[in-house]
Amino acid sequence: MKRSEVNALISKAKDFYQHHHFSLPKWGFWGPENWKGKGDSEVVRNLLGWDLTDYGKGDFDSLGLILFTIRNGNLATGDAKPYAEKIMILREGQVCPMHFHWSKREDIINRAGGNLVIKLYGSDENEALSDTPLDVSVDGFVRTIEAGSEVILTPGESICLEPGMYHAFYCETGTGDVMVGEVSAVNDDNLDNRFHEPLPRFPQIEEDEEPVHLLVTDYEKYV
Template identity: 45%
Template sequence: MKRSEINNIIEYTIKKAKKLKFPLPPFAYYTPDDWRNLKEDQRELVDNMLGWDVTDFGKNDFEHIGLTIFTFRNGNFNKKNKYPKPYCEKLLFVREGQILPFHFHWYKMEYVINRGGGTLKITLYNSNENEDFNDTDVEVPIDGKIIKIKAGEEVFLEPGQSVTLSSGQYHQWQGVPGTGDIALFEVSTTNDDRVDNRFYEVKSRLPEVEEDEVAKYLMFNDYDKYVRF
C-alpha cells in the first residue's frame, strides 16, 4: 500500500468517528514526531500494538477488500506478567461494500458489535482438523441467542446487534452495499495480529508500505522504525 493511501484512509476514519460521536484517545492523533519522542511511561502503546492498523490483505484493492482498525487497549501474549489484561478492544471500520476475507483465530475469541452505520453480513464455517472449511452446521450467539445455520450461510448484524465468534470459526464479512459505512467494535481475548490469523486464501495480513509521501499517522507495524526508548 502507498503511504499516501494509508494517510487518507486514517483521516477518513477519524472524520467518520467524529461524525458518529466515537471519541478517540489522544494517541490516535500522534504524529511521527510524537512517536519519536515517546517516553518510557507510554511503552504499553508500542508493546501491545495500540493505535492504527490499515490493511488491504495484499490485494491492492482497499475499497473492496480491506479493513481499518484502531486498537484502544490490549493484553500481551508474551508479557503477561507486565501486561495482565486478558482482553482487547478495537474499532473495526468497514467501508460500504468492503470485504474482510475468510479467516479464523487459533487463540482469540471475539465479540463483534455493530455500533452504527450500515448492515454487516457475516458468512460462517467451522474449521476442520486440516484447517479447511468443515461442512458441519455452525452455532453462533447473536445478542445472547444461539443461532444455528448451515455451513457457508450468512447472518446479518444491524446497528446495535452483536455476535460472538469462537476460535477456529471461519468468518468473512462485508458491509452490505447501499447501507453505508459501519463502525464495529470488537471486544476480545488478548490479540496479536502478527501470529493469530489463519486466512483461508490471503497471504498478507500486514501491508508492505511504499513511502510515496511523509507519514501523517503511524500504524503499529511502523513503531519499530520510529520509537526509541
C-alpha cells in the same frame, strides 16, 4: 500501499468516527514527533493505535479494513491484561476475507452505520471449511445455522465468534459503511490469524510522503 493513500484513509477514518460520535484516545491524533521517547509505553509494546490492510492485494476498496486498537494485552511480554478492544471501519463494497483465530474468542459488534453481514463456516481437523451446521451466539441467544450462512447485524447487534470459526464480513449492499467494534481475548495479529486463502495481514508501505500518524507497524522504525 502508498503512504499518501494511508494518510488519506486515516483522515477519512477520523471524520467517520467523529460523525458517529466515537472519540479516540488523544494519542490517536499524534504525529511521529510526539512518539519520540514513548517506546516503553503500553501503546507501543502492545501495538495499540492505527492499523490498516489491503491483505497484500493492492485493492483496498474491495479487500481491506481500517482498524484502531484501543486496548490489548501482550502474551509475549507477560502483560496481564486478558482482553482487547478495536474499533474498525468497513466500507460498502469492501470485504474482510475468510479467516479464523486459533486462540482468540471475539465479539463483533455493529456500532453504527449500515448493516454488517457475517458469513460463517466451522473448520475441520485439517483447517478446511466444514459443511457441518454450527451454533453461534447473537446478542446472547444461540442459533444453529447452516455452513456458509450469513448473519446480518443491524446497528447495536453483536455476534460471538469462537476459535476455529471461519468468518468473513462485509456491508449489506445499499445500507452504507459500518463502524465495527471488537471486544476479545488478547489479540495477536502476527500469530493468530488463519486465512482460508493465505494472505499477509499487514501491507507493504511505499514511502511517497511522510506519515501523518503512525501505524502500529511503524513503531519499530519511528519510536
